[in-house]
Structures are given as C-alpha cells and as structure tokens.
Amino acid sequence: MNHPENTEQTHKSGYAALIGKPNVGKSTLINALLGQKISIVTRKPQTTRHRVLGILSEEDFQLILLDTPGVITPKYGLQKAMMASVTSATQDADVLVFLADATREKLDMHTLELLSGRPALLVVNKMDLVRAENMLPLVESYSNEYDFEEVIPISALKQTNLDVLMHAIVNRLPLGPPLYPRDVISEHPERFFVAEIVREKIFQQFRQEIPYSCQVNITVFEEHEGEKDLIDAEIVVERDSQKGILIGKKGSALKRVGMAARTDIENFLGRAVFLKLFVKVRSDWRNKDAFLKSYGYDRS
Numbered sequence: 001m002n003h004p005e006n007t008e009q010t011h012k013s014g015y016a017a018l019i020g021k022p023n024v025g026k027s028t029l030i031n032a033l034l035g036q037k038i039s040i041v042t043r044k045p046q047t048t049r050h051r052v053l054g055i056l057s058e059e060d061f062q063l064i065l066l067d068t069p070g071v072i073t074p075k076y077g078l079q080k081a082m083m084a085s086v087t088s089a090t091q092d093a094d095v096l097v098f099l100a101d102a103t104r105e106k107l108d109m110h111t112l113e114l115l116s117g118r119p120a121l122l123v124v125n126k127m128d129l130v131r132a133e134n135m136l137p138l139v140e141s142y143s144n145e146y147d148f149e150e151v152i153p154i155s156a157l158k159q160t161n162l163d164v165l166m167h168a169i170v171n172r173l174p175l176g177p178p179l180y181p182r183d184v185i186s187e188h189p190e191r192f193f194v195a196e197i198v199r200e201k202i203f204q205q206f207r208q209e210i211p212y213s214c215q216v217n218i219t220v221f222e223e224h225e226g227e228k229d230l231i232d233a234e235i236v237v238e239r240d241s242q243k244g245i246l247i248g249k250k251g252s253a254l255k256r257v258g259m260a261a262r263t264d265i266e267n268f269l270g271r272a273v274f275l276k277l278f279v280k281v282r283s284d285w286r287n288k289d290a291f292l293k294s295y296g297y298d299r300s
C-alpha cells in the first residue's frame with residue numbers, strides 16, 4: 001500500500017477536453033471512458049450543446065473530462081453559445097484531445113485552429129469501420145498540418161484501445177490533489193441530465209429541423225418520499241407548425257417521446273418518476289439572447 005505522503009506527491013489531477021467536428025464520437029467516448037452514460041449520443045450532428053463534465057477518480061489521479069459541442073461555423077445565437085463553450089473548454093484544459101472520424105477523409109482545419117498550437121493528442125475514432133491501413137492518409141494529412149504529440153486509433157463504440165488513450169491523457173496531467181470529491185461523477189444537477197434525456201429522444205424520433213428547434217426545460221422536479229418523483233418538462237419550439245409535429249395525432253408523437261424518456265430517466269435516477277411533457281412556442285428563441293440566457297446558454 002502507498003504511504004499517504006507518497007500518494008500526495010504523485011497524485012495527478014486536471015482537465016482533458018474532447019474537441020472535434022460534430023458526430024465524430026466525442027460523447028460516445030466520454031461515456032466509454034467514464035463507464036457511465038452522462039452525455040447524450042445520437043446519429044445526428046450537433047447533438048451536444050453544452051460543455052458536459054465527467055469525473056474519473058482513481059487512487060493516483062483524478063481526470064476531469066470535458067465533452068463539447070461539435071465545432072461548426074455558427075449561424076445563429078444558440079450555435080454561437082455552443083462554440084463559446086468549446087472555446088472555454090479548450091482554454092481550461094490541461095490536455096487537448098482532438099477527435100477525428102476515421103471514415104471521413106476531409107481535413108478539418110477549422111477545429112485544428114482551436115488548438116492554438118498547444119500540445120494535443122490526435123485520436124482517430126470509429127476504427128471499427130475501416131481497415132487500419134486506410135486511416136494512414138488521414139493521419140498523414142493531419143500530421144502535415146499540426147504537430148500532434150501522439151496518434152491514437154480507437155473505437156469509442158467498441159471500446160478498443162481506450163486503455164492506451166487513458167494512459168496518454170493521464171500521463172499529461174499535472175501533479176495535484178483531487179479537485180472534486182472522489183465519489184462525484186459530474187457537477188451538473190439531476191435536472192440537467194433529465195432534460196438532456198428528453199432532448200435525446202426528440203433527436204432520435206424527429207427529422208429535419210425539429211430536433212434543432214427544440215429546447216427542453218425542467219419546470220417541476222419534486223421528490224416525494226415513498227412515491228414517484230414528479231417531473232414536468234417543457235419543450236420549447238420556434239413555430240406553431242413544429243408544435244403540431246411534436247405533439248402528433250392525438251398526442252401520439254409526444255407520448256412516444258415521454259415513454260422513451262421516462263425509461264431512461266428512471267434508469268439514470270434509480271427511482272420511478274411521473275413525467276409530464278408540455279410544448280410551448282417561443283418564436284425564434286435560438287436567436288434571442290434573453291431566452292438563450294434563461295435556458296442556460298452563455299455566449300460570453
């Protein structure tokens with residue numbers, strides 16, 4: 001066993017930010033590294049809207065992982081806020097992890113610029129979909145543009161080579177005591193995860209602009225000893241037509257969202273809940289600072 005003083009001298013702690021284009025698998029990776037789902041995953045790009053923090057505490061290190069929204073050129077206020085959260089995560093990180101998708105050939109200069117010349121790891125994800133030699137041109141073109149410290153091919157989905165990645169990240173953490181209590185896995189309140197689960201179901205069940213026009217707010221969250229929790233969630237959309245689609249014939253579409261969300265929420269919270277969903281129209285909310293701010297998006 002380690003002597004307490006020795007552990008103190010060798011304990012590492014710090015932040016690692018996962019940065020990359022939409023859909024490359026950042027959220028899948030943070031969940032895989034933590035061994036618990038804290039960030040929602042869908043097949044659609046721009047699923048993640050916030051910087052989502054997950055904490056991994058071991059005997060000799062505490063790694064704080066930051067999942068971030070996929071990097072895009074912002075076109076409206078919400079996207080600007082999403083990109084501000086990428087920038088802040090990048091600035092706060094001790095270790096930068098740049099994710100690329102092995103199945104895409106195009107070089108992503110826009111995201112590379114965010115690394116600002118700082119030391120970074122190149123992680124090539126979705127290796128389960130390509131032959132190893134086929135990713136060489138991609139790695140070569142990235143290496144021509146940026147001096148990555150290491151290149152690590154992984155599959156976040158199949159959880160391959162994650163130990164090598166973990167080792168590379170932890171190696172780069174500075175010495176220091178834990179920054180969070182050891183039993184804490186995240187810093188977001190339960191209502192954040194509940195809202196995200198509802199949003200995940202909307203992303204999975206609707207097409208085109210609907211997922212991107214939705215915001216989910218938890219308006220009531222009451223715990224009752226010996227009874228189900230009461231949760232009210234409002235889904236904000238931009239137009240009446242979107243409200244109609246979301247609710248569906250006789251409420252059938254909204255009911256499907258509610259059923260899928262409730263199952264996941266109960267699994268996440270480990271207790272039974274009574275979930276009610278409401279749909280509300282807030283014209284052009286994605287471009288209005290007051291709405292964005294009250295929904296928890298910050299552009300500064």
Ligand SMILES: Nc1nc2c(ncn2[C@@H]2O[C@H](COP(=O)(O)OP(=O)(O)OP(=O)(O)O)[C@@H](O)[C@H]2O)c(=O)[nH]1
Pocket residue numbers: 020021022023024025026027028029040041042043044045046047048049068069070071125126127128129154155156157158
């Ligand atoms: N085959 C395969 N699919 C993966 C892998 N990692 C992620 N995916 C899939 O890629 C899609 C996007 O995954 P996400 O984790 O949501 O991607 P993201 O980078 O967080 O996306 P944004 O939040 O939109 O920026 C999902 O359908 C995942 O299941 C992988 O290693 N292999």
Ligand SMILES: [Mg+2]
Pocket residue numbers: 026027028039040041047048067068069070
């Ligand atoms: Mg994501």
